Amino acid sequence: xxxxxxxxxxxxxxxxxxxxxxxxxxxxxxxxxxxxxxxxxxxxxxxxxxxxxxxxxxxxxxxxxxxxxxxxxxxxxxxxxxxxxxxxxxxxxxxxxxxxxxxxxxxxxxxxxxxxxxxxxxxxxxxxxxxxxxxxxxxxxxxxxxxxxxx
Amino acid sequence: xxxxxxxxxxxxxxxxxxxxxxxxxxxxxxxxxxxxxxxxxxxxxxxxxxxxxxxxxxxxxxxxxxxxxxxxxxxxxxxxxxxxxxxxxxxxxxxxxxxxxxxxxxxxxxxxxxxxxxxxxxxxxxxxxxxxxxxxxxxxxxxxxxxxxxxxxxxxxxxxxxxxxxxxxxxxxxxxxxxxxxxxxxxxxxxxxxxxxxxxxxxxxxxxxxxxxxxxxxxxxxxxxxxxxxxxxxxxxxxxxxxxxxxxxxxxxxxxxxxxxxxxxxxxxxxxxxxxxxxxxxxxxxxxxxxxxxxxxxxxxxxxxxxxxxxxxxxxxxxxxxxxxxxxxxxxxxxxxxxxxxxxxxxxxxxxxxxxxxxxxxxxxxxxxxxxxxxxxxxxxxxxxxxxxxxxxxxxxxxxxxxxxxxxxxxxxxxxxxxxxx
Numbered sequence: 001x002x003x004x005x006x007x008x009x010x011x012x013x014x015x016x017x018x019x020x021x022x023x024x025x026x027x028x029x030x031x032x033x034x035x036x037x038x039x040x041x042x043x044x045x046x047x048x049x050x051x052x053x054x055x056x057x058x059x060x061x062x063x064x065x066x067x068x069x070x071x072x073x074x075x076x077x078x079x080x081x082x083x084x085x086x087x088x089x090x091x092x093x094x095x096x097x098x099x100x101x102x103x104x105x106x107x108x109x110x111x112x113x114x115x116x117x118x119x120x121x122x123x124x125x126x127x128x129x130x131x132x133x134x135x136x137x138x139x140x141x142x143x144x145x146x147x148x149x150x151x
Numbered sequence: 152x153x154x155x156x157x158x159x160x161x162x163x164x165x166x167x168x169x170x171x172x173x174x175x176x177x178x179x180x181x182x183x184x185x186x187x188x189x190x191x192x193x194x195x196x197x198x199x200x201x202x203x204x205x206x207x208x209x210x211x212x213x214x215x216x217x218x219x220x221x222x223x224x225x226x227x228x229x230x231x232x233x234x235x236x237x238x239x240x241x242x243x244x245x246x247x248x249x250x251x252x253x254x255x256x257x258x259x260x261x262x263x264x265x266x267x268x269x270x271x272x273x274x275x276x277x278x279x280x281x282x283x284x285x286x287x288x289x290x291x292x293x294x295x296x297x298x299x300x301x302x303x304x305x306x307x308x309x310x311x312x313x314x315x316x317x318x319x320x321x322x323x324x325x326x327x328x329x330x331x332x333x334x335x336x337x338x339x340x341x342x343x344x345x346x347x348x349x350x351x352x353x354x355x356x357x358x359x360x361x362x363x364x365x366x367x368x369x370x371x372x373x374x375x376x377x378x379x380x381x382x383x384x385x386x387x388x389x390x391x392x393x394x395x396x397x398x399x400x401x402x403x404x405x406x407x408x409x410x411x412x413x414x415x416x417x418x419x420x421x422x423x424x425x426x427x428x429x430x431x432x433x434x435x436x437x438x439x440x441x442x443x444x445x446x447x448x449x450x451x452x453x454x455x456x457x458x459x460x461x462x463x464x465x466x467x468x469x470x471x472x473x474x475x476x477x478x479x480x481x482x483x484x485x486x487x488x489x490x491x492x493x494x495x496x497x498x499x500x501x502x503x504x505x506x507x508x509x510x511x512x513x514x515x516x517x518x519x520x521x522x523x524x525x526x527x528x529x530x531x532x533x534x535x536x537x538x539x540x541x542x543x544x545x546x547x548x549x550x551x552x553x554x555x556x557x558x559x560x561x562x563x564x565x566x567x568x569x570x571x572x573x
Contacts, residue, residue: 004520008513008571017508039512040529040542062542064510065572120516 006116007123008065015069020076021058030140034061034133036125041067045133052082059130066123070114071130077108083138090131097124168467176552178203189522192557197342197501197548198526199392200373202456206396209455213448220444222421236447239454240437246457247368247387247404248378253436254410256403257450261369262292264388264403265336267440268365269296271416272386272409273334279305282331284362286348287313287538288341291531293367297336306333311353313538317344317493324356332362339371339382343530343546344493345476345501347375354383363409369393369401373550374472374499376465379404391449396456400449403440410436417442468551472500475549475558482562489565492539500549503530506565509572511543517571518545521564 025031025046034043043061047054057079059071078086092107097117117127176182179201184191193201213235219228221236237252244252258264273283283297287310301308309327312320319337328335335357340347354364365386371377372394379387386409390401405413415422415433419442424432433439479502483489488507506514515527526546529536536542547561 004517004571007516013572038528040533040536041512042542062510064512066513068510123512123516126512 007120009113011113012069015072016065019068019072022060023058024060025058030137032133032137034129036129041129043071043130043133045130045137047137054078054081064126066126067129070127073110074130097127167470168464170467170471172554179552186522187520192523192560194547195524195526196550200395200550202395203459205459206452206455210397210448210452213451221447235451239450242454242457243402248380249404251407254404254407256437256440257445258401258403259399260390260401261388264401265293266296267403267416268386269300271413273300274303277304277306277333281306281333282309284309284328284332284335286311286319286337288535289338290342293336317346317495319348328356330360332360335362336365338367340499342370343503343532343535345498346495347497350382385409391453394456397449397452400446400453415439419443475553476500478555479558482558486565492544503544503546505541505544509568511545514545514568517568518564523561523564
């Protein structure tokens with residue numbers, strides 16, 4: 001096993017301690033929840049759109065250092081991008097976490113701090129939780145079915 | 152230590168018998184495994200325990216040398232397999248203190264056992280306005296089956312709250328246990344806090360009001376001797392794999408008069424007397440509730456696990472586990488920022504904790520890098536997590552083969568977590 005310090009890069013620890021764009025958003029155009037039933041991690045992502053462009057993006061919720069830092073760096077990576085560009089970045093990010101090769105050249109450099117997650121397969125879901133929520137928000141996916149609370 | 156003194160009070164009157172842990176550990180080859188180059192420290196016994204050689208060999212010997220279906224064949228091997236299977240059932244009867252082995256149903260595990268009672272006992276009986284009483288510390292598998300029944304019948308779920316100490320709030324019992332209560336379903340031991348619940352007291356009150364009591368024993372059986380009649384349990388559910396046995400098999404104890412009155416849950420071979428397209432009559436207990444070919448080798452393995460457990464000195468086991476719990480609680484208290492959840496007066500060797508500003512998952516990953524296997528998450532007890540205002544915890548659950556020096560490795564790991572996240 002690689003050193004856990006490979007996983008917990010200083011940038012990740014910094015974004016965990018002080019996540020960027022960590023706030024609920026008033027008047028958002030889109031929102032979606034990222035929920036991992038295995039661990040209970042729960043994040044919400046909000047987007048304000050200007051045409052096809054992400055004018056503002058924020059998140060809050062509770063999660064581990066990996067999921068929180070990933071969400072934080074996600075917001076700073078997709079801010080101002082088009083929907084298609086944002087999805088492309090996620091695709092590249094996902095490839096880096098699950099693939100074997102070097103990160104793609106068009107992956108924003110700051111996301112490379114998550115390359116170490118690849119060595120911790122159990123943590124890939126943590127790193128992608130907010131990204132899946134972002135994608136759902138962009139695609140406006142319906143929420144999951146649940147047992148009624150009053151049942 | 153107060154955490155262990157209540158339960159072990161009787162053991163302190165005479166010198167506590169000593170458990171030969173080194174000898175015990177040799178029966179569990181996995182405990183010599185190295186993980187990431189470090190000796191495995193297995194503290195996830197609450198999820199599943201390790202299995203001793205005797206159990207795996209019983210299962211393997213049956214599969215390799217004695218495989219045959221049960222209750223079907225006239226041939227010798229089938230007869231022999233049936234005898235082995237019946238003997239395993241009788242081991243389980245003695246293990247839980249039941250009067251008759253017809254009261255012992257083999258299931259795929261605790262979850263299936265609870266669902267069987269929910270669907271076969273509760274669902275046909277409950278009416279709108281009836282109440283099912285659970286506790287705030289239940290595992291999801293003792294919540295969701297009842298929600299399904301409540302939704303189908305119009306019955307209502309009520310809950311015994313948990314105190315800050317992690318005990319059931321008995322002062323509130325009269326408010327939630329009423330003449331409308333039909334079923335009380337509670338855990339014997341909390342899988343998160345280790346709390347041992349006062350089952351007898353609650354069962355007596357429930358019975359006065361005409362309610363039936365199901366006890367989830369999954370977390371109790373590896374730690375404390377169980378007697379369903381002394382507990383006042385009408386139903387008692389447990390899994391083999393948490394008590395040194397195989398996965399895929401568990402047991403439901405049910406009072407014979409209750410089981411007799413219940414319709415079958417699943418239909419199939421083995422549970423009938425006579426089948427025509429017009430009508431089918433069902434087999435007597437316990438076969439009526441065991442449709443299809445049961446997990447035969449696993450049931451025999453569960454019987455072997457019971458035999459193995461019965462060979463131990465349980466005063467010595469309880470003294471050893473009490474020492475582990477007291478030692479772990481003390482050492483955890485020395486780590487800055489660590490907070491242990493619950494401090495019930497009566498509990499087994501399970502401890503849940505959180506650390507300031509460090510998410511349990513990150514803690515779990517760093518501990519794993521040190522070879523320490525703990526559970527990080529909600530432990531399938533989300534309502535209890537909400538009760539304590541935490542999204543998740545780290546749980547270290549100790550079994551009789553764990554040691555103080557393994558706890559030292561855990562504590563060293565926690566100090567390492569602190570340096571990373573400082």
